[in-house]
Amino acid sequence: MVRRQVREIIREACDRCKGSGFLPREIELDPIIETPRDQEHGDYSTNIAFLLASKVRKNPQEIARFLVEHMDFEKVCDKVEVAAKGFMNFYVKDAVWRDTLKRVSDEGLDSMFPNVGDGRKVLIEFVSSNPTGPLHIGHGRGAAVGDVLANVLMKTGYVVVKEYYVNDAGKQIDTLGQSTYARWRELEGHPIPFEEHFYQGDYVKDIAALLAERRDSIPPHKDEAIRFMARFASDEVMCGIERDLADFGVVFDNYFRETRLYENGEVDETLKTLEAQDYAYEKDGALWFRTGLFERDEDRVLVKSDGEKTYFASDIAYHKNKFERNFDLLIDIWGSDHHGYIPRLRASLEALGKDKESLKVLLIQFVTLLKDGKPVGMSTRSGQFTTLKEVLDEVGRDAARFFFLMRKSDAHLEFDLDLAKKTSNENPVYYVQYAHARIESIFRVAMDEGIEAASLRDADVGLLTLKDEIALIKGILTFFDVVEGSARSLEPHRITFYLLDLVGRFHSYYNKTRVIGDDRGVTLARLLLLDMLRQVIRSGLSILGVSAPERM
């Protein structure tokens, strides 16, 4: 908003300088307008003089001075300074900040989010955990990142579809069937060896117990029984996964089953296409994809010599299917242990004539759970993993989601269970939520004193004259920049950091300044400020999927 006005001022000045012959007419620049971290350097600054310096072979400072002389900034800025090195610093008028706040208040938050997506369609595929066991903590992090990223993109003008890819075909489902069968035989008193590669978790026993209750529906022959149990168990596990996700506040638009790709013949069709273009070849009785043609990676098997298709084969078909559904952007969110898989998938998309740049893969690093300051071990095979459900039961949805978004997704995350449970100042979730509850409380008091919510419309923002108040306004308005940056960089964790910073300013302001006082005009103006603040906190928390309580 204000940034755009500053950009316009710079553009005008450049045009004027071109007219005067100082700058060559053909020069085109898109200057970066940034907010300096040091307040002393103004509200915005630009590096345009440095960019021009190399093109017109003049001193950056000289260019900056000349630009400022030809600049018509009085409407927006008190002053524009040229710093020693050549930065141009813009000092925005307090009145401009106040008026912008008032405008947001009048027009509503939702109309202020920048339209980054412009209606483009995005498919975000995430979690996609195999239906062979419950979600663990790592899936939880992926779920939080995917869900919040979806919210961010929706706010900024994208049309978003959230999809879960269900690997309900292949060997691991078969193993689940065998594991269930073995547990069932134990229950029936006819145990068979429980092999090491079977799924060890107790949930398999629970499912076997369910089956024991409906013995009649189990086919008599072992192979058929295993197949039946595989289906039954994976459906059961999938139900549990959906339930855990719902408890976590994550709802998918679509569950896409791998078996569907086989049933529709899409896998075979994809393989035929690749073969026809000589991107696939036979060797040693297997069908190989020429990954090396497109990426620095080895050729990979699509069809094994036993005739079985690999996961890679169906995954190519899956991504082809995504493109055919006319998405402009595909986002895959994977565990970072799958990073080696990226080159071959990108290669396959290129082979199919798709733009591989329209696939973005976000990698989620591992989560280490800490309890009593010590890491809690996890391993799917041994059944020792900590499930998402356990963490949710322990710390609650709000803390879990917030904690998952306190780190860049490709950085290791240490999740301190004790800290997440604490209802104290050390817990960052409470720090943010407390600010909201505190503002709500102030409004309750204001109501008691006979101030109507509607009267905020008549508040005179000109009465917000304190330095802290201008700083708060700037903080509030930064929200829209942060959401934009979050969308452009696909980094949802920025929202978390922003909120912590914003409410920090509020708490500080609160401790110094009384909101409700004798002067009704000032009171109203401050209430308007706080109203915008709570709206931004609410909006930010709702993007994170975290509640904004009125009382705590």
Add this chain to the structure above:
RNA sequence: GCGCCCAUAGCUCAAUUGGAUAGAGCGCUGGACUUCGGAUCCAAAGGUUGCAGGUUCGACUCCUGCUGGGCGCACCA
């Protein structure tokens, strides 16, 4: 052996994507409640950004080489 990611205050992490004097929280030390919620605030201490070069007006950020950690390198998914 090859590839990807990470390395920043005692600890956990930021740093506007190449910008100005590298910032927060926790912890430590000292302070603030007769008034809107002390689940809060204020102040102080804490750094050769793993090491060595390079690119340029300018590097935590980009390039090269080391060191140390994580993860991959299947006719598994």
